[in-house]
Amino acid sequence: MTVLYNTDDFIKIRRDLHLIPEPGFQEVKTQAYILNYLKGLSADFMEVKTWKTGVLVRFQGTAPEKTIGYRTDMDGLPMVEETGLAFASQHEGMMHACGHDLHMSIALGVLTYFSTNQPKDNLLFVFQPAEEGPGGAQPMLESEEFRGWMPDRMIGLHIAPEWPAGTIATKPGLLFANTSELFINLKGKSGHAAFPHQANDMVVAASHMVTQLHTIVSRNVSPLDSAVVTVGKISGGTKQNIIAENARLEGTIRTLSIESMNEVKARIEGITRGIEESFNCETSIDYGANYCQVFNDEQLTEDFIAFVNGLDYVEFQRCDKAMTGEDFGYFLESIPGFMFWLGVGSEYGLHHSKLNPSEEAIGKAIHLLIDYLKREAL
Numbered sequence: 282m283t284v285l286y287n288t289d290d291f292i293k294i295r296r297d298l299h300l301i302p303e304p305g306f307q308e309v310k311t312q313a314y315i316l317n318y319l320k321g322l323s324a325d326f327m328e329v330k331t332w333k334t335g336v337l338v339r340f341q342g343t344a345p346e347k348t349i350g351y352r353t354d355m356d357g358l359p360m361v362e363e364t365g366l367a368f369a370s371q372h373e374g375m376m377h378a379c380g381h382d383l384h385m386s387i388a389l390g391v392l393t394y395f396s397t398n399q400p401k402d403n404l405l406f407v408f409q410p411a412e413e414g415p416g417g418a419q420p421m422l423e424s425e426e427f428r429g430w431m432p433d434r435m436i437g438l439h440i441a442p443e444w445p446a447g448t449i450a451t452k453p454g455l456l457f458a459n460t461s462e463l464f465i466n467l468k469g470k471s472g473h474a475a476f477p478h479q480a481n482d483m484v485v486a487a488s489h490m491v492t493q494l495h496t497i498v499s500r501n502v503s504p505l506d507s508a509v510v511t512v513g514k515i516s517g518g519t520k521q522n523i524i525a526e527n528a529r530l531e532g533t534i535r536t537l538s539i540e541s542m543n544e545v546k547a548r549i550e551g552i553t554r555g556i557e558e559s560f561n562c563e564t565s566i567d568y569g570a571n572y573c574q575v576f577n578d579e580q581l582t583e584d585f586i587a588f589v590n591g592l593d594y595v596e597f598q599r600c601d602k603a604m605t606g607e608d609f610g611y612f613l614e615s616i617p618g619f620m621f622w623l624g625v626g627s628e629y630g631l632h633h634s635k636l637n638p639s640e641e642a643i644g645k646a647i648h649l650l651i652d653y654l655k656r657e658a659l
């Protein structure tokens with residue numbers, strides 16, 4: 282194991298970042314924190330650029346043959362934290378419940394090492410905004426700032442609460458699903474609760490719609506394929522004794538192929554037309570942000586797995602694909618690379634208000650990535 286500096290410094294950084302979760306493309310304090318940290322590093326071979334609320338850090342190699350990119354996401358989620366931690370979110374209604382605080386502290390730990398150990402190849406550290414939505418990877422990838430420093434390989438990690446701290450899991454090929462957000466508005470006619478026959482109740486229409494949406498996976502998707510349609514939020518109406526004129530469903534679709542995504546969307550549109558007819562209402566669908574699948578490069582991933590299997594401070598586990606989404610998939614569409622899971626042993630899972638990742642994983646991931654990048658780029 283590489284002994285470098287006290288990785289506890291990056292636990293403190295993780296806690297600092299945990300205090301200030303911000304929505305996608307509003308990571309202003311987070312960006313300022315990262316830029317301020319970078320100012321403290323003195324490497325004349327390091328260059329820093331910003332892109333929107335993101336940050337790009339490039340280390341010029343001594344004799345570069347390639348550029349290896351490492352990406353972390355930056356945004357938090359709109360939810361009330363219930364961990365009771367001393368360093369719980371200070372931003373009301375926002376929480377780092379998907380581990381991006383750990384992802385960023387790990388990236389800072391790795392780049393700190395290379396700020397005093399100039400690599401042979403170029404390294405690019407990418408702090409990307411808006412992973413949870415509306416998606417920062419695709420526009421960042423297309424930006425002049427990123428294109429000017431285009432890497433030849435791209436690596437990313439995501440925390441995995443279900444595995445013990447420091448477990449590394451991945452697989453070649455398909456790792457994460459195609460995703461699409463789903464927003465459906467329903468508009469009917471309001472009225473007095475006592476005169477339902479004179480109104481069109483959108484609470485009832487929305488309830489039917491949720492039930493029908495749940496038939497798509499069970500009745501329309503092949504049992505040999507996989508898909509998810511989740512409605513995570515439903516809202517409507519104004520008061521308990523007024524019939525609701527409006528209702529809104531907010532959800533997400535996950536599939537293992539673009540073809541299945543198109544089929545699921547076609548069924549949603551069919552169901553929506555049926556609801557319009559049967560409840561005499563108007564509807565509109567917005568698919569919000571769509572992310573392509575995360576597809577790991579076969580060779581680079583197998584090579585990484587062999588590397589991890591040779592280490593004595595982390596455990597490797599070959600995993601199955603998951604229905605999670607990640608806009609990191611856009612990087613992998615044009616740059617070969619891979620994503621892997623980092624076990625953080627939390628009783629509560631991703632997107633849970635009590636998610637409490639083990640910070641032991643931070644030091645292990647920093648060491649792992651330094652050792653891997655040393656092998657690949659020194």
Ligand SMILES: CC(=O)N[C@@H](CCC[C@H](N)C(=O)O)C(=O)O
Binds near residue numbers: 460631
């Ligand atoms: C790793 C993870 O949890 N990613 C998110 C990505 C969000 C995609 C998009 N906003 C959506 O909701 O479809 C996930 O929910 O899988």
